[in-house]
Amino acid sequence: MKSLSSIARNIKDKDFFCILTHNYPDGDAVGSAIGLCRALQKIGKHAKVTFGCEIPEKFGFLTDYIFHDDFTPQNYISVDLADTDLLHESVKNLSTSIDFCIDHHKSNKNYAKQSFIDINSAANCEIIFEILNELGSGLDKELAECLYVGIATDTGGFMYTNVTARTHKIVSQILKTGVNSGKINEKLFILESKKHFELKKIIYNNLKFYFSGRLAITHVTTDDMSKIGISDCELDGIASIPIKIEGVEIGITVREKPNGMCKVSVRTRYPVDADEFCKIFGGGGHARAGGFNIIGTALISIEKIKKYVMNFTRWSK
Numbered sequence: 001m002k003s004l005s006s007i008a009r010n011i012k013d014k015d016f017f018c019i020l021t022h023n024y025p026d027g028d029a030v031g032s033a034i035g036l037c038r039a040l041q042k043i044g045k046h047a048k049v050t051f052g053c054e055i056p057e058k059f060g061f062l063t064d065y066i067f068h069d070d071f072t073p074q075n076y077i078s079v080d081l082a083d084t085d086l087l088h089e090s091v092k093n094l095s096t097s098i099d100f101c102i103d104h105h106k107s108n109k110n111y112a113k114q115s116f117i118d119i120n121s122a123a124n125c126e127i128i129f130e131i132l133n134e135l136g137s138g139l140d141k142e143l144a145e146c147l148y149v150g151i152a153t154d155t156g157g158f159m160y161t162n163v164t165a166r167t168h169k170i171v172s173q174i175l176k177t178g179v180n181s182g183k184i185n186e187k188l189f190i191l192e193s194k195k196h197f198e199l200k201k202i203i204y205n206n207l208k209f210y211f212s213g214r215l216a217i218t219h220v221t222t223d224d225m226s227k228i229g230i231s232d233c234e235l236d237g238i239a240s241i242p243i244k245i246e247g248v249e250i251g252i253t254v255r256e257k258p259n260g261m262c263k264v265s266v267r268t269r270y271p272v273d274a275d276e277f278c279k280i281f282g283g284g285g286h287a288r289a290g291g292f293n294i295i296g297t298a299l300i301s302i303e304k305i306k307k308y309v310m311n312f313t314r315w316s317k
């Protein structure tokens with residue numbers, strides 16, 4: 001692995017960047033991608049972000065912080081992307097072309113030519129914050145808002161155990177630029193769209209408990225989604241619903257995709273390792289959060305997962 005300074009130096013030597021991140025972009029993916037793009041544009045580089053799909057509406061305001069630049073990319077940078085399998089279908093062809101990777105996932109597959117991975121960063125945006133100095137872009141209010149969105153969302157509003165003293169130190173620098181964190185928090189954590197509320201009703205209705213309430217699984221089908229009129233990219237936040245229930249040690253959300261697969265999100269409580277759990281199904285993630293894809297309808301996928309959990313060592317105690 002390269003040091004952050006050497007990655008920054010190598011980026012500074014190049015131009016015409018396209019920034020990529022994972023499909024179903026969350027706040028950290030959007031904040032990292034747009035934040036880095038703004039930093040590169042500020043130092044006079046040609047840079048753009050390709051998400052592949054629409055980003056959730058609540059992060060939409062960040063897209064105003066970069067200008068539209070039309071060019072043929074010469075260098076690809078991935079942010080918050082553990083595995084190229086997680087790229088949106090429309091950019092999967094770029095899987096082997098990624099020059100630089102900046103990530104904080106333990107499960108990073110080391111697919112890029114040069115990578116900087118810091119698994120102690122609560123959010124990838126913490127690493128983006130560090131690279132700003134190296135790039136020489138400085139931190140302005142707009143850039144700070146991008147990073148705030150990433151850090152606030154990946155820490156669950158500063159409530160998860162991944163928060164460190166460094167997290168708060170960085171946020172202190174962010175707030176000094178004049179960022180109105182209360183206003184952003186309202187957008188991120190309090191207000192929700194009617195469609196999202198309808199979706200949550202389904203998630204609550206479909207939630208079932210297994211193994212004396214230690215496992216909770218819920219699902220949403222493509223049919224449900226088209227009835228509500230909610231797009232595949234607007235489903236953020238639902239993955240954390242099952243794990244919030246008292247006694248649940250593994251909380252799983254299964255969402256059907258139009259291609260006959262399901263995206264499975266896993267959240268766990270200590271000592272269950274979500275990364276370890278997801279690896280069984282070819283996925284990965286962090287200690288408390290991970291995911292994988294599985295073939296079949298939601299109900300078929302749930303049966304497969306239950307079968308595995310039955311033999312999961314942690315449950316035989």
Ligand SMILES: [Mn+2]
Nearest residue numbers: 028080124154
């Ligand atoms: Mn992240």
